Amino acid sequence: MTVNKLERLRKGVITILMLAVSILFLLPFIWMLSASFKIEADVFTYPIQWIPTKWHMIENYTEVWVGKFPFYKYYWNTVKVTILTTTASAFVSALAAYGFSKINFGAGKYLFMIVLATYMIPQQAILVPQFILYRSIGFFDSHLGLILLSSFSVLGTFMLRQFFMGVHNEYIESAKIDGAGHWRIFWKIAFPLVRPAVATYAILRFIWTWNDYQNPLIFLRTDKLYTIQLAMQKFSTINGEFYSLIMAAAVSAILPLLIVFIIGQKSVIEGIALGGVKG
Amino acid sequence: MHPLQPAPAAAKPKQKIKTGSLQKKETIAGLLFVSPMLIGVSVLTLIPILATFMLSFADWNFIAGFKDMKWVGLANFERLFQDDAFMKSLKNNGYFLLTVPIYMAFSMFLAVVIDKHVYMKGYFKVAYFMPYISSIVAVAIVWQVLFHPSAGPVNQLLMSLGIENPPKWIADPKYALPSLMMISIWTAIGFNMIVYIAALQSIPRDLYEAADIDGANNWVKFKSITFPQLSSTSFFLLITGIISTFKVFDLIAILTKGGPISSTSMIVWYLYDTAFVNLKIGYASSMAVILFACVMFITLLQWIGQKKWVNY
Numbered sequence: 001m002t003v004n005k006l007e008r009l010r011k012g013v014i015t016i017l018m019l020a021v022s023i024l025f026l027l028p029f030i031w032m033l034s035a036s037f038k039i040e041a042d043v044f045t046y047p048i049q050w051i052p053t054k055w056h057m058i059e060n061y062t063e064v065w066v067g068k069f070p071f072y073k074y075y076w077n078t079v080k081v082t083i084l085t086t087t088a089s090a091f092v093s094a095l096a097a098y099g100f101s102k103i104n105f106g107a108g109k110y111l112f113m114i115v116l117a118t119y120m121i122p123q124q125a126i127l128v129p130q131f132i133l134y135r136s137i138g139f140f141d142s143h144l145g146l147i148l149l150s151s152f153s154v155l156g157t158f159m160l161r162q163f164f165m166g167v168h169n170e171y172i173e174s175a176k177i178d179g180a181g182h183w184r185i186f187w188k189i190a191f192p193l194v195r196p197a198v199a200t201y202a203i204l205r206f207i208w209t210w211n212d213y214q215n216p217l218i219f220l221r222t223d224k225l226y227t228i229q230l231a232m233q234k235f236s237t238i239n240g241e242f243y244s245l246i247m248a249a250a251v252s253a254i255l256p257l258l259i260v261f262i263i264g265q266k267s268v269i270e271g272i273a274l275g276g277v278k279g
Numbered sequence: 280m281h282p283l284q285p286a287p288a289a290a291k292p293k294q295k296i297k298t299g300s301l302q303k304k305e306t307i308a309g310l311l312f313v314s315p316m317l318i319g320v321s322v323l324t325l326i327p328i329l330a331t332f333m334l335s336f337a338d339w340n341f342i343a344g345f346k347d348m349k350w351v352g353l354a355n356f357e358r359l360f361q362d363d364a365f366m367k368s369l370k371n372n373g374y375f376l377l378t379v380p381i382y383m384a385f386s387m388f389l390a391v392v393i394d395k396h397v398y399m400k401g402y403f404k405v406a407y408f409m410p411y412i413s414s415i416v417a418v419a420i421v422w423q424v425l426f427h428p429s430a431g432p433v434n435q436l437l438m439s440l441g442i443e444n445p446p447k448w449i450a451d452p453k454y455a456l457p458s459l460m461m462i463s464i465w466t467a468i469g470f471n472m473i474v475y476i477a478a479l480q481s482i483p484r485d486l487y488e489a490a491d492i493d494g495a496n497n498w499v500k501f502k503s504i505t506f507p508q509l510s511s512t513s514f515f516l517l518i519t520g521i522i523s524t525f526k527v528f529d530l531i532a533i534l535t536k537g538g539p540i541s542s543t544s545m546i547v548w549y550l551y552d553t554a555f556v557n558l559k560i561g562y563a564s565s566m567a568v569i570l571f572a573c574v575m576f577i578t579l580l581q582w583i584g585q586k587k588w589v590n591y
Contacts (some may be wrong), residue, residue, distance in 0.1 A: 099312025
């Protein structure tokens, strides 16, 4: 055998070994999917039936989506909160990032340092005052309050600032000579140039908001305002014995993210690799 | 008389006014652009952190209203370090630190293998990344079922392999914390691996070519090129990883609620329980201060360490 062939054989063997390891990561998901298709009595049969013998998929998912604890309501809440949070947070971050990188004003540097310093503060250390504040100004138990909590992202500002700094100043100077103000320069020139970075940030923020459990847990109380993460936990408490339904709920909660991830895979991976960012 | 003489003198102040007003305009524009962010950060982060510090010196039950607030000085902190439940939580946070080097080692290994030695790289990235993008609630609930003491697949498998009394996992005080740590490792690997893969791609290729000429084998190449070249990434992941262990909350809230017999209580869980279940605001705030101090200390360590220990 030539060296090249040997090399390819080795790569093939390692690929097969790695496939086996990757199964460890996917098995819980496969188990979840398979359990969501089963009748309750078959969920815990051993050896595990990966492909259900008695299909109960339509019944399970109908019960989850429009049954006693209808998921479509919580889905709508989550979609609303996630999209508004993502938009608001990307917009506020882009504005601030432009201001901190492309407008030359004395206080800018110091203000940026203050903003950046707040990144060190773990949210759990300020939960109690935030809660008291929300209770006293009436933002508690509202979607608006929940959205505002994640709309001012230091991370987003930092990330986008890096990209705005890469926009050449000549573009901005020449637009200024043509009489454009900063708002027009931002909106017509700078923002379109950094749009891919904004998209990357938006996808990450989408994933984090969709998956957020802690903030809805603390800042929402009324059932009908619940997001999907809270609803799922409630659902699993109510339906404690019905694992097939719980798994159908879990699949429903993960699916949209999986789709977003597969579509925006390159952006997500780049974004994470870029700053090694973490929710 | 030189009619032209006054002209430059007159032009100078005029120009000055012009640049001055231009600069003023810039400043106003700048402040307008950054003000939403500044206001948000001030109201939702800066004021609350000051409030946390103030409240940590108070004895206050939220229900009682502001007039029943009592200032107690450092009493909350004194009590904290005699509180067995808090010390236990702190200790559990200590144990949880172990997860960081473990998942970093796994991630680095997987990254090196996936980056160079396999086909279907795209598939592997998605497969290992699945736990990270999946909601922690869904993941936790699935593991809860998989770890079910009698009917769960994990124990079914162990029993069929002849282990008569498999551990009760999250229901067993001895195994509950290790179970949570395992789940946490499982979810963290994908994220760390992606960061490592990105870092691997920025290592100059000629280093490896030079090593090939010297006849170095894979292990030598890993030991003397890859590992040192990844040191800044490793350091970064170590720091962010340690910080994230201080913030562990979701898994505990969904799976164990700190139990059984507070074997899985950690700082943030105890803080949450004290503030939002027992409504002891002042006492919870003193824990928040400790949490803040821990994270701050590690961040400072990062600033110092980055200059000293990292081999670029």
